[in-house]
Amino acid sequence: MSAIRPVLLFVIVEILFQGCAFNRGTLGEDLKPEAIEAIKKGTTTRSEVLALLGAPDRMLQLNGRDVFQYYRYDGKAGSLLLIIVNFSRVSIKSDDVFVVLNREGVVEDVISSRRTEGMEFRFWPFGD
């Protein structure tokens, strides 16, 4: 009987825990921290920003100043596929960089955040 118990447990686990899945999707290129750090307020020019980060994903005007916006999205999906119940959790976060240029075409401000850092695959859909 003692030899049968582990086999029985294995069979039950196999029946209940059918499988799991990991999926990942990204939009845009990774915004390299060293490229962002190389942009200095008051000295870096528009053309240098373009050389460092490439053409912006979006360009907007803010109180007469040009703003370059760069973004990247990262999505991670984890699924726990059981026979009687499936749990899935999809987490999507974005990295954003805004480069504010003054009228002379020199960087006035750089605003960036990396929300995707430390984002993990999760299965459990409840809670935070």
Place this chain on the structure above:
Amino acid sequence: MRSGIRSALSGALLLALTVLPACNVVRITLNKPLSPEHVSFIVPGQTTFSEVVASLGAPDALTESASGFVATYRFLDLKYSRVNFGWLLRPWSPVDPDLVISRTGLGTEALQVVYNADGIVTQHGFLRHLSGPRFNPYPF
């Protein structure tokens, strides 16, 4: 002995198939959902743009306004649950019958922070105040 275990296993499986219907629970989040507690540090007339960015990160969008600019933080919390009661008939049916009820709750929100030309917060607020969606497959 073996037949006893086989019977127990078959019974457990049948019980699982009949008593517990097939369920799906899915959640999709875009960025970290913000609550009023997360933005309680913002004091109109005092808090600066850099202080908000330091706490909440870069916004998703910046737009010009007549008196300055507006920073928008978007986030989404989608909850989907589904139950297939067709599973109840599977042990006895030659086909896979489906009797599905499901419900999706989409909680879209945005936080808008309005700044003056000097980058000081003049007002802020959530675009919509939805009570967060719940996992509830009952659609009626």
